[in-house]
Amino acid sequence: VKNTPSAEDNLIARFFKPLATHPGAFGLADDAAVFAPPPGHEIVLKTDAVIAGVHFLPDDPPDAIARKALRANLSDLAGKGAQPAGFLLSIALPNGTDEAWLENFCGGLASDAEAYGCPLFGGDTDKTPGLLAITIFAFGTVPAGKMVQRAGANPGDVVAVSGSIGDAALGLKLRRDPALAARWTLSDDDRNFLVARYRIPEPRVALAPVLREYASAAMDISDGLAGDLAKLCRVSNVTARVEIANVPLSRGARIALAADPALREPILTGGDDYEILFTVPAARWESCVKAAAQAGIVVTAIGTIEAGDAAPGLIGGDGKPVAFARPSYSHF
Amino acid sequence: VKNTPSAEDNLIARFFKPLATHPGAFGLADDAAVFAPPPGHEIVLKTDAVIAGVHFLPDDPPDAIARKALRANLSDLAGKGAQPAGFLLSIALPNGTDEAWLENFCGGLASDAEAYGCPLFGGDTDKTPGLLAITIFAFGTVPAGKMVQRAGANPGDVVAVSGSIGDAALGLKLRRDPALAARWTLSDDDRNFLVARYRIPEPRVALAPVLREYASAAMDISDGLAGDLAKLCRVSNVTARVEIANVPLSRGARIALAADPALREPILTGGDDYEILFTVPAARWESCVKAAAQAGIVVTAIGTIEAGDAAPGLIGGDGKPVAFARPSYSHF
Numbered sequence: 001v002k003n004t005p006s007a008e009d010n011l012i013a014r015f016f017k018p019l020a021t022h023p024g025a026f027g028l029a030d031d032a033a034v035f036a037p038p039p040g041h042e043i044v045l046k047t048d049a050v051i052a053g054v055h056f057l058p059d060d061p062p063d064a065i066a067r068k069a070l071r072a073n074l075s076d077l078a079g080k081g082a083q084p085a086g087f088l089l090s091i092a093l094p095n096g097t098d099e100a101w102l103e104n105f106c107g108g109l110a111s112d113a114e115a116y117g118c119p120l121f122g123g124d125t126d127k128t129p130g131l132l133a134i135t136i137f138a139f140g141t142v143p144a145g146k147m148v149q150r151a152g153a154n155p156g157d158v159v160a161v162s163g164s165i166g167d168a169a170l171g172l173k174l175r176r177d178p179a180l181a182a183r184w185t186l187s188d189d190d191r192n193f194l195v196a197r198y199r200i201p202e203p204r205v206a207l208a209p210v211l212r213e214y215a216s217a218a219m220d221i222s223d224g225l226a227g228d229l230a231k232l233c234r235v236s237n238v239t240a241r242v243e244i245a246n247v248p249l250s251r252g253a254r255i256a257l258a259a260d261p262a263l264r265e266p267i268l269t270g271g272d273d274y275e276i277l278f279t280v281p282a283a284r285w286e287s288c289v290k291a292a293a294q295a296g297i298v299v300t301a302i303g304t305i306e307a308g309d310a311a312p313g314l315i316g317g318d319g320k321p322v323a324f325a326r327p328s329y330s331h332f
Numbered sequence: 333v334k335n336t337p338s339a340e341d342n343l344i345a346r347f348f349k350p351l352a353t354h355p356g357a358f359g360l361a362d363d364a365a366v367f368a369p370p371p372g373h374e375i376v377l378k379t380d381a382v383i384a385g386v387h388f389l390p391d392d393p394p395d396a397i398a399r400k401a402l403r404a405n406l407s408d409l410a411g412k413g414a415q416p417a418g419f420l421l422s423i424a425l426p427n428g429t430d431e432a433w434l435e436n437f438c439g440g441l442a443s444d445a446e447a448y449g450c451p452l453f454g455g456d457t458d459k460t461p462g463l464l465a466i467t468i469f470a471f472g473t474v475p476a477g478k479m480v481q482r483a484g485a486n487p488g489d490v491v492a493v494s495g496s497i498g499d500a501a502l503g504l505k506l507r508r509d510p511a512l513a514a515r516w517t518l519s520d521d522d523r524n525f526l527v528a529r530y531r532i533p534e535p536r537v538a539l540a541p542v543l544r545e546y547a548s549a550a551m552d553i554s555d556g557l558a559g560d561l562a563k564l565c566r567v568s569n570v571t572a573r574v575e576i577a578n579v580p581l582s583r584g585a586r587i588a589l590a591a592d593p594a595l596r597e598p599i600l601t602g603g604d605d606y607e608i609l610f611t612v613p614a615a616r617w618e619s620c621v622k623a624a625a626q627a628g629i630v631v632t633a634i635g636t637i638e639a640g641d642a643a644p645g646l647i648g649g650d651g652k653p654v655a656f657a658r659p660s661y662s663h664f
Contacts, residue, residue, distance in 0.1 A: 053461060092383055151362070
């Protein structure tokens with residue numbers, strides 16, 4: 001009798017092994033993987049899970065689900081100033097998941113793993129009578145002692161964000177109710193842009209070295225700008241004042257907001273931005289902007305860190321802080 | 333307005349922060365954690381998930397679920413010769429999970445994290461409309477280049493296992509059908525022992541340095557001895573001959589097997605053993621046994637590695653290889 005691999009081993013070899021390009025992954029033919037950070041470096045560790053119906057829509061394309069799951073983790077690594085090094089994947093596949101689904105899923109994952117220099121090191125595949133769930137554990141490297149922390153913002157620091165805010169929250173609304181595109185007077189291009197920002201975020205990996213050099217504190221924005229700014233301020237023992245008019249919006253978000261001013265709240269609190277929120281000593285802000293531009297990323301000053309333990313103020317056009325019904329996404 | 337934490341942050345601070353004793357975990361108040369292996373060491377990476385109804389019974393005590401989830405990963409690290417260093421936890425909590433459940437769950441996890449020197453470094457908590465699922469990513473350290481691989485067994489090597497085999501498979505049957513205890517003529521103590529072996533495995537962490545010193549190949553047994561031996565042989569490009577009579581059984585398993593000889597198959601293929609399967613050059617076997625005994629772990633020679641690519645033979649009392657209907661647990 002030949003010693004033939006199990007169906008599970010065959011599935012892993014066929015779909016996942018091509019992503020395991022690092023020698024420490026042993027071609028996924030071992031029980032664990034091995035990794036050593038470069039000399040003088042530490043490992044930054046992050047895990048984030050996505051569940052069907054909670055974090056993505058069940059009919060999202062499998063390759064987009066895969067990419068978003070990986071990119072959400074890469075976004076966290078970027079916010080910590082870390083260079084991606086690899087990931088492990090735990091996936092619970094509902095009964096009846098077919099090979100076409102897996103092939104598409106792994107195709108998206110492979111393409112991102114290569115684009116971000118973040119190969120697969122191992123994982124765990126299960127069948128579940130429940131929902132599709134994907135848990136990614138990603139790790140990166142930073143020079144020892146240089147992980148950019150949430151705590152560290154000081155009064156007088158500039159509060160800044162990368163890219164544009166609120167696109168994904170609007171994109172999700174558009175996916176749930178396609179009629180909104182007309183009500184928000186969006187062109188097809190603007191609508192597609194916002195939906196794409198929800199489906200496949202753009203982790204700001206290139207900003208990592210800039211953050212290590214300039215940021216006093218940083219985190220990625222996944223639960224909404226308002227709530228994530230509150231978290232950063234809380235652990236830094238400071239507060240902040242942000243002019244909402246300074247918050248950078250994409251063309252689509254500006255058009256939608258003009259058509260429906262009530263969108264200000266989901267834009268500032270909706271989450272899934274995967275941009276970076278960070279603080280920089282005021283004297284270094286101009287050079288930080290230049291360094292970010294050289295890395296190909298637009299960063300925008302939106303406010304200032306202040307002393308105190310009050311909730312950060314997001315200031316509206318009338319000069320008064322805006323109160324939100326639900327300032328941050330929270331599962332609990 | 334005070335900057336008060338979200339309900340999710342409060343939950344994390346209350347239940348999970350006490351487990352985050354390493355400074356690199358930042359008290360779970362950051363987005364990621366940082367870790368550096370000791371000089372000259374590498375990191376060994378492993379992830380393993382458990383899902384309600386698939387890997388444990390929904391009415392298992394929460395602390396036992398937590399311990400088993402962590403220990404399954406520690407067992408893999410042990411099989412690779414790695415010392416546990418820490419873990420990340422991603423948990424999907426069904427709607428309605430109450431604080432008493434979480435407190436009990438985290439109590440079990442905290443107790444094992446301390447016992448095994450494996451603190452919590454971070455994680456992700458989600459609510460799910462689906463099933464309770466726990467994904468643990470555990471990492472350990474080995475001297476550089478010393479991870480014990482699955483590949484490496486050579487013809488002539490002794491095939492060995494730690495502890496006793498088959499207890500958990502019998503324990504699961506006993507949990508599913510309590511009437512079996514009487515049919516198998518088990519005392520309460522023997523029954524309880526077998527059920528405990530299913531509920532809370534004993535990762536052979538103390539065997540790790542012995543494996544690094546003596547083993548040519550190793551892995552933990554989670555999908556059944558027969559199937560896991562086949563996997564080890566396949567990647568080592570060898571085969572093996574094991575005398576079933578040599579496979580170490582606990583008192584309870586011996587009594588049950590005497591009462592029902594058909595239990596031979598689940599004992600050898602049932603999985604959840606979390607013992608170590610390993611191979612050792614014959615000339616070093618005696619010193620390996622002594623080193624293991626000094627580490628407090630009984631190891632038993634059960635067969636020999638042979639040249640060839642046939643499926644390993646598990647030899648019965650009649651001198652002939654036994655064929656199993658389902659040699660290994662496989663999700664697919």
